[in-house]
Amino acid sequence: MFSMFDFLPDVLTSPPAPRRIRQVLSLLLFTVLFSACSGLRYIPEGQKLYTGSKVILKSPEKIPNKSALQTELESVIQPKPNTSILGLRPKLYFWGLGQKKNKGIGKFLADKFGEPPVLLKDVKFSTTSGLITNRLYNNGFFNGTVTYEVKAKEKTAQIGYTANAGRVYTIQEIHFPDRDTLVDVAIRATQPGTLLKVGDPYNLNTLTTERIRIDDILKNQGYFYFQPDYILFQVDSTYDHKINVYLRVKATAPARATRPHWLDVIKLNTNYVLTDTTTREPIRFRGYQYFPDEELFRARAITNATFLYPDSLYRRKRRDQTISRLMSLNNFKFVEIRMKPAVAGDSAGRARLDADILMTQLKRKSLRAELQLINKNTDFNGPGLNVSFRNRSALRGAEQLIVTGRAAYEIQTRPPENAESRGNSGAISTEFGVSAQLLVPRLIAPNLPLLDVKLPNSEFQPRTNFGAGVRYITRTGYFSTASINLNYGYSWKTKITNEQELRPIDVTYNTFQSQEAFREVLRVRPFLQNAFNNQFILGSSYRYTYNQQVLEQRRQQIYFQGMVEVSGNAANALSSLSGKKEPGEFYTIAGQRFAQYTKIDLEIREYFRVSSNPTSGNRIVGRLQVGVGMPYGNSKGGSLPYLRQYGIGGPNSVRAFAVREIGPGTYRPTGSDVINNYYDQVGDIRLEGNLEYRQDLVPYLKGAVFIDAGNIWLANPDPDRLGGQFKASNILSQLAVGYGAGLRIDVQFFVIRFDYAFPLNVPDDRTSLGPGRLNLAIGYPF
Secondary structure: OOOHHHOHHHHHHOOOHHHHHHHHHHHHHHHHHHHHHOOHHHOOOOOOEEEEEEEEEEOOOOOOOHHHHHHHHHHOOOOOOOOOEOOEOHHHHHHHHOOOOOOOHHHHHHHHHOOOOOEHHHOOHHHHHHHHHHHHHHOOOOOOEEEEEEEEOOOEEEEEEEEEOOOOOEEEEEEOOOOOOHHHHHHHOOHHHOOOOOOOEOOHHHHHHHHHHHHHHHHOOOOOOOOHHHEEEEEEEOOOOEEEEEEEEOOOOOHHHHOOEEEEEEEEEOOOOOOOOOOOOOEEEOOEEEEOOOOOOOHHHHHOOOOOOOOOEOOHHHHHHHHHHHHOOOOEEEEEEEEEEOOOOOOOOOEEEEEEEEEEEOOOEEEEEEEEEEEOOOOEEEEEEEEEEEEOOOOOOOOEEEEEEEEEEEEEOOOOOOOOOEOEOOOEEEEEEEEEEEEEOOOOOOOEOOEOOOOOOOOOOOEEEEEEEEEEEEEOOOEEEEEEEEEEEEEEEEEOOEEEEEEEEEEEEEEEEEOHHHHHHHHHOHHHHHOOOOEEEEEEEEEEEEEHHHOOOOOEEEEEEEEEEEEOHHHHHHHHHHOOOOOOOOOEEOOEEEEOEEEEEEEEEEEEEOOOOOOOOOEEEEEEEEEEEEEOHHHOOOOOOHHHOEOOOOOOOOOOOOOOOOOOOOOOOOOOOHHHHHHHOOEOEEEEEEEEEEEEEEOOEEEEEEEEEEEEEEOOOOOOOOOOEOOHHHOHHHOEEEEEEEEEEEOOOOEEEEEEEEEEEOOOOOOOOOOOEEEEEEOOOO
8 A cells, every 4th residue: 555655755856757867968978078087098007197295294393384394395296297177187188189199189189288197107206205305304304204105096196205304403503704814704794694593493595595695795895706605504413403503614715705806997888899899098087997989978977877986895786786877877778897807916915806897879869750549538539649759868978858749630520519510520639749858867956964966875877857848739619728848856766666756846837728619618617717727837746656566576566656746835925925916816927827736646556466476467456546636825715727637437547437437526517518528527636446356368368357446526616516525424425336357468568458347336316327338458557
């Protein structure tokens, strides 16, 4: 007799027959594929596939830095097993497809992606055990032993190594040379900075690094021929696992290596070529022999960048500094310093060196032209041309003169509303400009109490910069504007990671002429009138940059830049003495109002490499930008000059939005004329953050996912841009947020970037977030 419950399990758990058959077939197919991709069928009969090794580290006491020691021991294991992913060995499988084939897809896959099997018979057990023992010894485990065990399965085998470290030997005493020879005295003087510490475990790497440290110090005390290998460490062990370390100079060290050397004849050749065999009479200047003549470079300019001095003690850091300074003049392709023994010593019996400083020049004058195709978010498109002329020694003192000209002609493909009809061409914008820079390779300034203008300890050439430029832009039917700039400043580096720029004079004069169409815009939006008046910008600025990206081996790199700019303070103070103001309650210079403000910009980035491999491009990158500009005094109640205001959006900012499509605050232009709105959406305060993950895909192609957020605000209220004033309580709710992904074609010297971004949050009152946006750009966003 049957109960209904007898059939219940089948009713509840068994799928219909066709579905059950599909599941069984899928399981069988997966099993077949798994077996095939495991590659085990390609293992020769009687052999076993080697699948790797493990090291078990044992000791009767706690091992210092055990994880580092474990990694070091495992690093010597050879050979490496076949690449495995979740038990699959696709490279071994591809290799098998090409066996006994001379052509075809199997042969191609084997050659391109395959790797032969690593068999157990290929493993040298005793050699690997010896290497592990050696690493134990190098880390102070002098009594360490290693055993191994093969763990075999049907077709695979794994090896387990057991390292019995024993007790570590620690340093009990450290003895530096006690003789009174010159080199022994010099080495003994380095003892306060020694890396060897009483109580530390013995470590061969520490001893090696200590030799390099001592050699570096000696190289800066005249010991040109000394080498780290000339230092010998003698280790005496005791019964209680202690060691005494004795540092000695090898008896086989050459005599010249144990004597300090002084510089004798120094020759400077600014036009060296490999085929140069001409003998010339040198120019003698400041004790140097200068070749070939002063037609291109005055001797003073080159000797100012040379830190090897005749009759001075040889110092390696001065040699490196000389090479770096001469290269940073940007006049030479190569700089080489050759040292050789002097023909004879001096009367004091000192060993002497002669130095030949050989410089191969870059081309003195160059002309470069660059043709551009311009495409802007305001629908202006057209050609642009940049032409640059460079003279690398304009005044024979290694001064660089750079003159740049620019011309652009752009047509707005969507004509602005109420514009004069031009068929399908829309508005026309033209731009012409020329600028000149003179870079002088020294600081033209008196010595200051805290700053020697020669920067004698810096490897980088300081510069004094003079600049001038004129730029003229017309927007047909709207306005024309001209800008004249004059600036003077200094730039210098004291370390490879930091750079400073001080610009005490940065004067800009802007003139503006509008036509009726744009005057109507200004009447409707009177707040813009302040940004488009004729005015002087009498600025001064200081910028500091700290950049660890030059330290390529660092896994975590920090970039920071801070800038402070002030304008109009001195002019306002002088003008206030006269007590005269224009009817509009502001001071003028030559009848033109000048701007007064303080502007602070901060930017910090962090680059973190996910992989320990220094060549990997897999990184997490973040950036935060904060900018605050406060108009006051002669600009009280207004805004920053238009050229100093912030915008947001675009391929290097919040990528889900076009350039200046967002802000200030929650303000959104109501007009449909893009050309007008573009000038509205600027502000005095900026906050922006970006987070991006970059991943190597295939050679020369990288992928990325990112999220951006930010906005701009006004420092003062504007009745025509409601919601635009900054309020701290509204920051988070008023951030524009976007996210997306991208591809980057990176060939080292050139990067083409495709980023597609979607808006996630819009601070204004639009009801729809809108579609995504494709950004095409050159270079990384940050």
